[in-house]
Amino acid sequence: MIEYLQKKDLHSEKTHHDEFDSKENIIKKSKFISLRYRFILITSIMLLLLLTTLALVLGMLQTKTIRGRIEKQGLAIAKNLAVISVDHLITYNYVALEKLANQAVSNPDIIYVIIYDKEGKVAGYSRRPDLQNKILTDKASLNAVEVKQPLITVHAPESGATPVMEVAVPVYLPGSLDRWGTIRVCLSLELMYQQIRQTLWSILILGSVALAIGILISNWVAQRVTRPLETLVKATIEAARGNLKQKISIHTRDEVEILASNFSFMIKEVLAQKQQLENQLKKIKRLQLYAEKILDTMSDGLLAVDMEGVITAVNPAACTILGIPPDHTIIGRPVLEFFDKDMQFSAYIQQSLENPSGRNQREIHLQRGKNTRILLTGSSVLESDEKNIRQLIFNLNDITV
Numbered sequence: 001m002i003e004y005l006q007k008k009d010l011h012s013e014k015t016h017h018d019e020f021d022s023k024e025n026i027i028k029k030s031k032f033i034s035l036r037y038r039f040i041l042i043t044s045i046m047l048l049l050l051l052t053t054l055a056l057v058l059g060m061l062q063t064k065t066i067r068g069r070i071e072k073q074g075l076a077i078a079k080n081l082a083v084i085s086v087d088h089l090i091t092y093n094y095v096a097l098e099k100l101a102n103q104a105v106s107n108p109d110i111i112y113v114i115i116y117d118k119e120g121k122v123a124g125y126s127r128r129p130d131l132q133n134k135i136l137t138d139k140a141s142l143n144a145v146e147v148k149q150p151l152i153t154v155h156a157p158e159s160g161a162t163p164v165m166e167v168a169v170p171v172y173l174p175g176s177l178d179r180w181g182t183i184r185v186c187l188s189l190e191l192m193y194q195q196i197r198q199t200l201w202s203i204l205i206l207g208s209v210a211l212a213i214g215i216l217i218s219n220w221v222a223q224r225v226t227r228p229l230e231t232l233v234k235a236t237i238e239a240a241r242g243n244l245k246q247k248i249s250i251h252t253r254d255e256v257e258i259l260a261s262n263f264s265f266m267i268k269e270v271l272a273q274k275q276q277l278e279n280q281l282k283k284i285k286r287l288q289l290y291a292e293k294i295l296d297t298m299s300d301g302l303l304a305v306d307m308e309g310v311i312t313a314v315n316p317a318a319c320t321i322l323g324i325p326p327d328h329t330i331i332g333r334p335v336l337e338f339f340d341k342d343m344q345f346s347a348y349i350q351q352s353l354e355n356p357s358g359r360n361q362r363e364i365h366l367q368r369g370k371n372t373r374i375l376l377t378g379s380s381v382l383e384s385d386e387k388n389i390r391q392l393i394f395n396l397n398d399i400t401v
């Protein structure tokens with residue numbers, strides 16, 4: 001019985017260590033991401049989103065502002081040309097109109113100027129005298145000669161080229177609704193896109209610097225938060241391994257310090273409970289050793305059987321009296337297999353198992369070769385804490401004369 005309990009304790013302790021090792025291996029094999037790196041990653045993503053949003057908003061505002069300015073500039077130029085060219089359109093003075101168109105493109109922001117007459121013919125085309133007095137059939141020209149109100153369009157002249165802005169203004173005689181021509185001014189948007197690119201590059205450079213500084217600051221803040229937590233994690237691992245005498249010193253003046261203080265108190269309580277259990281275990285082992293010595297030295301035999309008829313304990317005196325093998329070879333085996341020829345003793349054991357609460361004292365004769373042993377036997381019940389019958393204890397007294 002003593003060896004069985006000791007083996008059971010060793011098996012339980014080994015199982016506990018195996019479970020801890022398996023859990024520790026699972027944690028190591030799982031995709032573990034440090035809290036510090038998560039904090040840095042989240043901060044970086046937030047900064048990137050903020051910078052991206054800032055770049056988009058500033059780009060849209062700048063585009064709207066510059067485009068509005070260019071529209072006003074184009075309308076002002078086209079309207080001024082319309083006022084100046086009225087008299088020349090009435091007199092069909094194409095030479096003067098071509099001169100006006102060439103003078104207008106001296107502005108670096110203007111790509112070309114086209115002046116159409118009343119019939120939609122080219123009256124003046126900056127730096128293209130070969131197109132004078134011709135009708136242009138492209139879509140932009142056809143739309144321009146038909147406008148009755150100022151028209152502003154933005155389009156790319158060629159695939160992949162920088163978009164341009166065209167302003168078409170009809171020319172009317174003062175106090176008349178008769179259209180005598182159209183002024184078409186094409187403005188370059190290259191400066192607008194250049195300024196937008198410069199702004200985006202500035203945001204990109206400043207954003208990169210801000211992102212780097214933000215990562216450094218978030219790393220510093222994360223370390224202040226995660227270092228105490230890492231200390232607590234290591235302490236929990238050591239505590240799970242059985243090291244309960246460690247000292248935890250964390251001074252963060254926040255919830256982490258309270259957590260560390262509570263954990264230290266818990267470890268001290270667990271250590272005190274462990275020491276108390278160890279002391280109790282030592283007492284139990286001393287009592288078990290004492291009981292084992294009593295069982296080994298007593299002259300009466302003792303046989304313990306559970307309610308399934310399996311031998312759980314037997315002392316040397318019982319082995320000698322009953323003529324069965326030593327106790328360490330029969331523990332865990334059915335008791336009746338050793339007494340199948342001793343019908344009287346087998347019936348007694350069977351009757352005791354069926355009626356354990358009765359007073360089963362009896363004188364039994366055992367035949368051992370030519371010799372007959374007379375035993376005075378009695379049984380008692382070993383109950384659990386819940387008052388359930390766990391085992392029967394048979395007391396064997398050899399009264400052979």
